[in-house]
Amino acid sequence: MLAFTSGTTGNIKGVMLSQYNIVSNLRAAIQNNHLKTPTLQVLPMNHTYGFNPGVLTPLYNGNTVCINMSLKELAKDFKFYDPYYIGVVPMVAEGIYNNILREAKRRGKEKLLRRMIALSNALRCVKIDLRRLFFGGLINRRLRLISCGGAPLDPFYAERFEELGIKLLNGYGLTECSPLVSVNRAADNIPESVGRVVYGVKVKTAPDGEILVKGNCVMSGYYKDEAATKEAMSDGWYKTGDLGFLENDVLYVTGRKKNLIILENGKNFSPELIENELMKLPYVKECLIVARRNKNSSLIVARIFTDGGCGGIEEDIKRINESLPYYMRIDAYELEDREFDKTSTKKIIRSNYV
Numbered sequence: 001m002l003a004f005t006s007g008t009t010g011n012i013k014g015v016m017l018s019q020y021n022i023v024s025n026l027r028a029a030i031q032n033n034h035l036k037t038p039t040l041q042v043l044p045m046n047h048t049y050g051f052n053p054g055v056l057t058p059l060y061n062g063n064t065v066c067i068n069m070s071l072k073e074l075a076k077d078f079k080f081y082d083p084y085y086i087g088v089v090p091m092v093a094e095g096i097y098n099n100i101l102r103e104a105k106r107r108g109k110e111k112l113l114r115r116m117i118a119l120s121n122a123l124r125c126v127k128i129d130l131r132r133l134f135f136g137g138l139i140n141r142r143l144r145l146i147s148c149g150g151a152p153l154d155p156f157y158a159e160r161f162e163e164l165g166i167k168l169l170n171g172y173g174l175t176e177c178s179p180l181v182s183v184n185r186a187a188d189n190i191p192e193s194v195g196r197v198v199y200g201v202k203v204k205t206a207p208d209g210e211i212l213v214k215g216n217c218v219m220s221g222y223y224k225d226e227a228a229t230k231e232a233m234s235d236g237w238y239k240t241g242d243l244g245f246l247e248n249d250v251l252y253v254t255g256r257k258k259n260l261i262i263l264e265n266g267k268n269f270s271p272e273l274i275e276n277e278l279m280k281l282p283y284v285k286e287c288l289i290v291a292r293r294n295k296n297s298s299l300i301v302a303r304i305f306t307d308g309g310c311g312g313i314e315e316d317i318k319r320i321n322e323s324l325p326y327y328m329r330i331d332a333y334e335l336e337d338r339e340f341d342k343t344s345t346k347k348i349i350r351s352n353y354v
Helices: 019-030 048-060 071-081 090-106 110-122 155-163 226-232 271-278 313-322
Strands: 002-004 014-016 039-041 065-067 085-088 145-148 167-173 180-183 201-205 210-215 237-247 250-256 284-294 297-306 332-335
Touching: 019 048, 019 180, 039 048, 039 071, 048 065, 048 085, 048 167, 085 090, 090 110, 090 145, 090 155, 155 167, 180 201, 180 250, 201 237, 226 237, 250 271, 271 284, 271 297, 271 313
Parallel strands: 039 065, 039 085, 085 145, 145 167, 297 332
Antiparallel strands: 002 014, 167 180, 201 210, 210 237, 237 250, 284 297
């Protein structure tokens, strides 16, 4: 199989994956969570995350796979197929939850929904019988499991879906690893992490914090690009380019190595650490942290796309700055008039905004 990288961090490269790579990864994926039928495939199938865990894994498990051809048809497909499991990127998961609340408010059932959530939490069990519909109603009948990957997930949404009796499980993977490296489990969900390392895969971190992966799922190399292959591998370990750490076999991703902002005083940090704090503000839809030269120093600038309302943003940024080391504090902010450019898997193309 020849799969192409999304091109968010450089030139697009062809990743050579063998049948052994893919099958070993499918078997590892199945061991983490029990998948019931049917599955609704939402992600683009030209990406390994969409095709391997999204299509091949459920088929390997004997499940029915239903295909969503367009996000515009998602509401109709949820109602028609009533899936048990879906795989999405964080932006779609957030949209699903917000649509649940919006529909509840439209029907005048928002207070009822919140009371039922509070009751289910008090009883430590979830018996919210609102799953007859999804977008057309509130929550579809069968949906119990959502896997999420491709970008950082705000733990807030994992907690909110849990209240509705739905497990939202964050995972981590790369095209070069077929793609799954780690994933949370329904019985052991740690929303701040990207889950436990899957069977047959080894993970460690380099001295600079880069995540390294080894195992049967790792590619044989980049198609007709020996230089890139040599650069990506180190003694059999694939250099992911991501920064993070392991804690009791649970993996945490903190940012991209290539995104590191390096200041004149030698200090460096991952912009994602600040972006995650900004994304907690209710009016912030997307944001990027960039550094701009200003004479002999750098200005840390927050580029922010909002929902149209951003009252109190100065106070919010001041509060966030108080929790950050001095060298990471935001010096200025800019409001964007449109969403940032993204790849097919909804990752912001940072190189367009440097």
